[in-house]
Amino acid sequence: MGTFLENLVTGAALGSIYALISIGMTMVYGLLKILHVAHAGVYVFGALLGLLAFRLTGSILFAFPAAVLGCALMGYLLYRFMYRRVQDEKPLIPLIVGIGMFTAMGDAYRLAAGPYSISFEHGLAQTGIVLGTFHISFNQVLVIGSAAALLVLVWLMVNKTKTGLAWRASAQDREVAMGIGVNSNYMFGLNFMFGSALAGIAGVLVGLYYGAVNANMGEVWAYKVFVVMVLGGLGNVTGTVIAAYLLGLAETFIISSWGYFLPRDAIAFICMILVLILMPNGVMGKRKQV
Amino acid sequence: MKKAIVAACLALVLCLPLAALADEVKIGFHAPLTGWAAADGQSALRGAQLAVEFINADGGINGNKVAMVYYDDRIEAKESVIVARKLIESDRVVGVVSGSYSTPTRAAAPIYDRNKVPYISTIGTHPEIPMNRDYVFQIAVMSPIHGRVGAWMAAETLKAKSAVLLVMDNDFGSAVTDGFRIMAPKYGINILKEYNYPLGEKDFRSLLSNIKNDNPDVLWASGYYEEAAQIAKQAKELGLKATIIGQEGYDSPKFFELAGDATNGVVITTNLDRGSQSPMAQKFLAEFFKQHKVAADMVAASAFDGMLVMAHAIKTAGTKPDDIAKAIGEMKNFEGVATGPLLAFDAQGVVTRYIPVQIVKDQAFTSLTVCKDPKLITP
The missing domain is CATH 3.40.50.2300 (Response regulator)
Structure with missing residues (x-):
């Protein structure tokens, strides 16, 4: 029983991280139909900025605002000076721009931070809740708790605010939304900033969760986010969140029961293939009306 | 006139390395200075550099200074093959020490062996590295x-x-x-x-x-x-x-x-005993910490030892490849290293040592x- 509960917590923590990273990319896809590969680079930027702020101030409380502000700015600049120039081209062109940006960012981080993992250790990492043989660490509480709070924030933002309404309108039909007075370029920029800020928080959380930050920690994410997006039905925020948690739990329980008969990321891709065969519109998808 | 100047410059450039070569012994070294094993590679390089410092402070090899030529193998087999060619063909080193993992070392070993350049693997533990190769040795723990x-x-x-x-x-x-x-x-x-x-x-x-x-x-x-x-x-x-x-x-x-x-x-x-009573181990640990403000690890110690073993063999046997290889193979109870003593090398060129x-x-x-x-x- 203790093992089952621990796996549940481990899976939920992984799912929380997956969700926070994927939301930004899903929002961009939902609005602009762009596969924003450089999003994984924004996530690493958040981790590095958070670490820098932590090193300078000695408190993890400063790591989060630093990552949020830095990544939001980076997201905006990426949109303003990169994607905005190509947003009306064929989808392949923004994709190539994204890949190029991601590669450049990866190398820049390596030059700035060095090629190896850097410690991101805060004093509370080893504390936690113990109930018999069942342990929850402070890190897991931190990750799951912050993700839950942020997801509620995203939900309120998308469903309860005027900006959220404009966002949904633009996602459904850009031209009509523009026709009724939604400033779409403004929406797109805001969208990039918001998603990037979430990725930045995810970067800090991952750094704290594993106690380490690495310049190449975004490499897996550059493609793994696609899996979460496809599982969730491309561009569907709620679906993406559900898919992220399902994937985190699936990975954890499969590894716990059968070990690594497949690498962790292969599990994700097999889930994606199964979903594409069985429910091609994602876990939240509805059959298209014919 | 122009041609003459160009020719003179060319001659000067070509002669410079020859002049430098006359009074120094060149030993090659490679380690993963970038890539996922970079922390180990950097540490190995520091160890090897410290060994060269010790050897030269001690009068070099029979009066000649040791010069280390090193390259980054990026922890890739194909890169370490390129490095091997460079060290053998353009740098013309007397021997080479590897401060790298098994994969790059294993890829380079046959090249050094074919070209009769003595080669010591210090942390690459794969048994195939020295197997049936007269010029390749392993001081790493199998x-x-x-x-x-x-x-x-x-x-x-x-x-x-x-x-x-x-x-x-x-x-x-x-x-x-x-x-x-x-x-x-x-x-x-x-x-x-x-x-x-x-x-x-x-x-x-x-x-x-x-x-x-x-x-x-x-x-x-x-x-x-x-x-x-x-x-x-x-x-x-x-x-x-x-x-x-x-x-x-x-x-x-x-x-x-x-x-x-x-x-x-x-x-x-591991192979580096932090509580070792051996004078070389204590000197190595103290000097490494003094220079880098971080405790030496086994990678640094192993690369350090590889350099010392190579230098010792050249000192006793001269610079002919066959003599160097023979001298390494015949070492017994060699105490002049940080992870010592190296008890003996077996027929395949693998060292036996105590394990701390x-x-x-x-x-x-x-x-x-x-x-x-x-x-x-x-x-």
């Missing part, structure tokens, strides 16, 4: 020996009765574990379960939850410092009581940097015991 000594130490020192194996899925991880798996039952240790994980894994929580349930006395976990740091940290978070037994892959200051307090109590088999076991106290390795049993330490 992987299964770690497992054998680990099992001996678990039974004799830790009095363990049961173990779980956590095996990194690559050459190194499975080869070190082979030794443990064979030897543990002979010392009365019951192996309860075995789990594999891929290189580069960061999240061990689901496996560690299972292991906590298995409740072994010791957890034999193969891995490099990044994996080891996550294992130690997550094991502590989950409240695992078993003593973690690691190998030389853990032996890096990065292990302490990444896992902090969670490293205390971890036991490893270290335990982490206050985030530093300290001596626990030393294995001198020939049954366990002979390759």
Whole structure:
């Protein structure tokens, strides 16, 4: 029983991280139909900025605002000076721009931070809740708790605010939304900033969760986010969140029961293939009306 | 006139290296200075540089200064082959020391052997590196020996009765574990379960939850410092009581940097005894710390030793490749190294040495015991 509960917590923590990273990319896809590969680079930027702020101030409380502000700015600049120039081209062109940006960012981080993992250790990492043989660490509480709070924030933002309404309108039909007075370029920029800020928080959380930050920690994410997006039905925020948690739990329980008969990321891709065969519109998808 | 100037310049440029060559002995070196093993590569380079400093301060090799020519192999086989060509053809080194892992070292070994350039592998443990090669030697500890000594130490020192194996899925991880798996039952240790994980894994929580349930006395976990740091940290978070037994892959200051307090109590088999009474070991540890403000690890010590072994062979036998190879092969009880003594080289060119076991106290390795049993330490 203790093992089952621990796996549940481990899976939920992984799912929380997956969700926070994927939301930004899903929002961009939902609005602009762009596969924003450089999003994984924004996530690493958040981790590095958070670490820098932590090193300078000695408190993890400063790591989060630093990552949020830095990544939001980076997201905006990426949109303003990169994607905005190509947003009306064929989808392949923004994709190539994204890949190029991601590669450049990866190398820049390596030059700035060095090629190896850097410690991101805060004093509370080893504390936690113990109930018999069942342990929850402070890190897991931190990750799951912050993700839950942020997801509620995203939900309120998308469903309860005027900006959220404009966002949904633009996602459904850009031209009509523009026709009724939604400033779409403004929406797109805001969208990039918001998603990037979430990725930045995810970067800090991952750094704290594993106690380490690495310049190449975004490499897996550059493609793994696609899996979460496809599982969730491309561009569907709620679906993406559900898919992220399902994937985190699936990975954890499969590894716990059968070990690594497949690498962790292969599990994700097999889930994606199964979903594409069985429910091609994602876990939240509805059959298209014919 | 122009032609004459160009010719003169060309002649000058061509003669410069020759002039430099006249009074120095060139020894080649390669290590992964970038890439995922960069922390080890940088440390190896520091060790090798310190060795050259010591040799030259001591009067060099028969009055000639030693010059080290080094390249980054990026922990890639194809890159270390290019490096080998450069060292042999353009730098024309007398011998080469590898401060790199098995994969790059194994790829380069046949090239050095074919070109009759003596080559010493210092941390590459793969048995094929020196096999049937007259000019290739290995002062690294052969992987299964770690497992054998680990099992001996678990039974004799830790009095363990049961173990779980956590095996990194690559050459190194499975080869070190082979030794443990064979030897543990002979010392009365019951192996309860075995789990594999891929290189580069960061999240061990689901496996560690299972292991906590298995409740072994010791957890034999193969891995490099990044994996080891996550294992130690997550094991502590989950409240695992078993003593973690690691190998030389853990032996890096990065292990302490990444896992902090969670490293205390971890036991490893390695080649650098921090409590060694050997004068060279003490001199090496003190000087390394003085220069770099960080404790030396086994990678630095191994590269340091590789350079010293090569220099010693050149000193006693001259610069002919056959003589150098013969001199290395015939070394016995060589004390002039940090991880010594090097007892002898076998017919394949693999060294036999005592294996120190270290335990982490206050985030530093300290001596626990030393294995001198020939049954366990002979390759």
